[in-house]
Amino acid sequence: xxxxxxxxxxxxxxxxxxxxxxxxxxxxxxxxxxxxxxxxxxxxxxxxxxxxxxxxxxxxxxxxxxxxxxxxxxxxxxxxxxxxxxxxxxxxxxxxxxxxxxxxxxxxxxxxxxxxxxxxxxxxxxxxxxxxxxxxxxxxxxxxxxxxxxxxxxxxxxxxxxxxxxxxxxxxxxxxxxxxxxxxxxxxxxxxxxxxxxxxxxxxxxxxxxxxxxxxxxxxxxxxxxxxxxxxxxxxxxxxxxxxxxxxxxxxxxxxxxxxxxxxxxxxxxxxxxxxxxxxxxxxxxxxxxxxxxxxxxxxxxxxxxxxxxxxxxxxxxxxxxxxxxxxxxxxxxxxxxxxxxxxxx
Amino acid sequence: xxxxxxxxxxxxxxxxxxxxxxxxxxxxxxxxxxxxxxxxxxxxxxxxxxxxxxxxxxxxxxxxxxxxxxxxxxxxxxxxxxxxxxxxxxxxxxxxxxxxxxxxxxxxxxxxxxxxxxxxxxxxxxxxxxxxxxxxxxxxxxxxxxxxxxxxxxxxxxxxxxxxxxxxxxxxxxxxxxxxxxxxxxxxxxxxxxxxxxxxxxxxxxxxxxxxxxxxxxxxxxxxxxxxxxxxxxxxxxxxxxxxxxxxxxxxxxxxxxxxxxxxxxxxxxxxxxxxxxxxxxxxxxxxxxxxxxxxxxxxxxxxxxxxxxxxxxxxxxxxxxxxxxxxxxxxxxxxxxxxxxxxxx
DNA sequence: TTGTACGCGTTATCAT
DNA sequence: ATGATAACGCGTACAA
Numbered sequence: 155x156x157x158x159x160x161x162x163x164x165x166x167x168x169x170x171x172x173x174x175x176x177x178x179x180x181x182x183x184x185x186x187x188x189x190x191x192x193x194x195x196x197x198x199x200x201x202x203x204x205x206x207x208x209x210x211x212x213x214x215x216x217x218x219x220x221x222x223x224x225x226x227x228x229x230x231x232x233x234x235x236x237x238x239x240x241x242x243x244x245x246x247x248x249x250x251x252x253x254x255x256x257x258x259x260x261x262x263x264x265x266x267x268x269x270x271x272x273x274x275x276x277x278x279x280x281x282x283x284x285x286x287x288x289x290x291x292x293x294x295x296x297x298x299x300x301x302x303x304x305x306x307x308x309x310x311x312x313x314x315x316x317x318x319x320x321x322x323x324x325x326x327x328x329x330x331x332x333x334x335x336x337x338x339x340x341x342x343x344x345x346x347x348x349x350x351x352x353x354x355x356x357x358x359x360x361x362x363x364x365x366x367x368x369x370x371x372x373x374x375x376x377x378x379x380x381x382x383x384x385x386x387x388x389x390x391x392x393x394x395x396x397x398x399x400x401x402x403x404x405x406x407x408x409x410x411x412x413x414x415x416x417x418x419x420x421x422x423x424x425x426x427x428x429x430x431x432x433x434x435x436x437x438x439x440x441x442x443x444x445x446x447x448x449x450x451x452x453x454x455x456x457x458x459x460x461x462x463x464x465x466x467x468x469x470x471x472x473x474x475x476x477x478x479x480x481x482x483x484x485x486x487x488x489x490x491x492x493x494x495x496x497x498x499x500x
Numbered sequence: 501x502x503x504x505x506x507x508x509x510x511x512x513x514x515x516x517x518x519x520x521x522x523x524x525x526x527x528x529x530x531x532x533x534x535x536x537x538x539x540x541x542x543x544x545x546x547x548x549x550x551x552x553x554x555x556x557x558x559x560x561x562x563x564x565x566x567x568x569x570x571x572x573x574x575x576x577x578x579x580x581x582x583x584x585x586x587x588x589x590x591x592x593x594x595x596x597x598x599x600x601x602x603x604x605x606x607x608x609x610x611x612x613x614x615x616x617x618x619x620x621x622x623x624x625x626x627x628x629x630x631x632x633x634x635x636x637x638x639x640x641x642x643x644x645x646x647x648x649x650x651x652x653x654x655x656x657x658x659x660x661x662x663x664x665x666x667x668x669x670x671x672x673x674x675x676x677x678x679x680x681x682x683x684x685x686x687x688x689x690x691x692x693x694x695x696x697x698x699x700x701x702x703x704x705x706x707x708x709x710x711x712x713x714x715x716x717x718x719x720x721x722x723x724x725x726x727x728x729x730x731x732x733x734x735x736x737x738x739x740x741x742x743x744x745x746x747x748x749x750x751x752x753x754x755x756x757x758x759x760x761x762x763x764x765x766x767x768x769x770x771x772x773x774x775x776x777x778x779x780x781x782x783x784x785x786x787x788x789x790x791x792x793x794x795x796x797x798x799x800x801x802x803x804x805x806x807x808x809x810x811x812x813x814x815x816x817x818x819x820x821x822x823x824x825x826x827x828x829x830x831x832x833x834x835x836x837x838x839x840x841x842x843x844x845x846x
Numbered sequence: 847t848t849g850t851a852c853g854c855g856t857t858a859t860c861a862t
Numbered sequence: 863a864t865g866a867t868a869a870c871g872c873g874t875a876c877a878a
Contacts, residue, residue: 218561245588261606263596277602
């Protein structure tokens with residue numbers, strides 16, 4: 155028999171309930187639900203009426219375990235910290251792309267912890283996501299072999315994974331800092347400082363590389379005393395900035411490798427009373443950057459393109475599992491406001 | 501028979517494969533996987549070894565459709581726009597709470613569109629989420645009756661839903677603006693302006709209400725000419741600010757009801773050359789608020805408590821479906837920096 | 847045009 | 863202590 159007649163039954167109606175009410179077989183109901191041909195219009199009407207009156211909704215989960223493609227129309231996304239504006243913007247873009255393909259997005263934050271990343275991958279995997287988009291942490295993503303072996307494609311975003319080849323989308327980090335250097339050089343700056351994170355962080359290394367190569371192209375060399383890396387938080391960035399701008403001769407301009415560096419550096423410049431004299435270009439746009447005085451000139455990442463690009467690569471691979479891996483580089487954009495336009499006067 | 505022996509079989513190993521390899525029945529495997537008693541240690545070992553060697557992972561989806569509680573250990577979250585820092589902070593807090601209970605989070609953005617909200621609810625529902633957390637949009641959440649009837653609890657966050665009673669977590673909006681007024685009054689301000697969004701937006705209405713009641717408590721009345729609402733974007737806020745500060749006598753202080761108002765207002769004050777003279781307190785903290793000059797005094801929402809509170813209400817209801825509905829109000833915090841400390845000199 | 851039987855991977859029932 | 867078998871809700875093969 156079907157189910158209890160108890161009206162307080164909390165369970166949602168099933169295809170069986172619909173079939174019973176419409177007095178047809180479940181397969182006929184299934185046909186109607188899936189727009190398959192071969193159902194008489196009147197039968198069809200009767201079934202749709204039953205669907206309506208019962209408030210029937212397809213159980214997508216049960217459906218997916220039985221369907222040939224076994225797709226759940228959901229993808230998993232792992233970022234470092236969703237509370238970070240960069241991560242949430244990328245996530246939003248992925249959401250939109252996924253929604254356009256009627257897919258839902260499971261989101262998790264790894265906090266840069268490789269173990270947490272693995273745990274999330276497993277949890278996503280056991281919930282049968284169709285694919286994964288990951289901002290990878292740590293030195294080894296080879297554990298993803300398991301997912302790939304079972305048909306779950308992976309796309310890396312923001313930085314490449316290690317020991318695991320996969321489709322990847324990254325920003326044009328080196329190009330961004332190089333452009334910043336040229337932008338400053340065009341305004342007469344020669345002594346340009348750089349504040350950045352640990353070089354083990356992919357983006358930090360790329361940004362420094364771009365900085366160095368542009369400096370070398372311009373002046374033949376980049377003064378090492380003006381370059382400070384390994385800065386883990388804004389406090390360290392602040393202290394490094396104070397030191398660098400205490401040098402003689404002091405730099406006349408500054409490139410900040412990330413947000414934390416920017417916060418520390420701006421505070422330092424403020425304290426030193428040189429915020430209006432030292433040119434400054436920061437990687438990553440911030441909210442209300444143009445409310446600052448001077449308004450902050452930034453190298454903005456195209457988070458929308460980053461997210462959409464990652465989603466595109468993932469869906470492309472779902473469509474064509476055998477295609478060669480692709481790596482997309484998303485241009486960054488230097489947004490001139492005021493701080494980067496300060497000339498090297500003194 | 502079990503399955504093809506083709507090693508290129510993309511399908512993940514099942515409990516059946518494990519049983520076959522360990523030479524036991526599937527129920528015994530299930531017992532081991534679920535830590536049920538009544539399995540000889542040596543049998544157990546054999547099974548665990550088979551699990552290991554096959555790389556077996558439980559299919560949580562298949563598991564949930566059969567289990568008595570039918571829980572999928574996933575919840576659905578609908579925010580207005582995940583790219584918004586407020587939304588992403590709340591989301592992060594919910595994620596963490598859910599993770600601590602081994603639940604995954606499906607996230608969607610409604611963009612404030614009621615139809616989109618409904619669509620997302622349906623998609624989440626047909627994927628059998630255990631519960632929903634929603635930042636509601638529009639004038640009618642009664643459609644959620646269906647979810648509740650089928651055992652899916654709902655929690656509203658940031659603002660209450662309409663025509664549908666449910667657990668709710670909101671910020672102490674009115675208290676925040678009231679405190680801002682008192683903060684300004686303590687510095688000698690009497691003519692205080694207010695810039696806010698449409699009054700149909702719950703938080704906007706609450707914030708204005710708090711502003712008015714505090715003004716009336718202080719001066720017996722709130723001058724209507726200094727109050728501008730219905731501001732939909734920073735452009736409108738800018739124009740309203742220019743008008744209000746063109747009045748004679750002009751206000752000496754300003755309370756901004758939201759981020760958009762803040763952006764427009766600060767730009768306006770800047771243009772009018774009174775940014776250093778007019779006191780300003782803004783609702784919602786912003787990144788790098790203390791890099792502004794003057795550093796922005798804000799009424800900060802406790803997004804972590806908002807998210808955690810919503811998640812807590814949801815899990816509590818999952819544990820105890822019959823309990824009376826609760827409404828939690830999360831305190832806001834006035835963060836004094838510089839802009840709110842400017843005295844009413846001139 | 848329609849329905850029956852089976853299978854997906856798991857847990858639940860009940861026997862052994 | 864263990865396992866055969868039903869059941870979950872659905873799609874699929876095939877028979878009617």
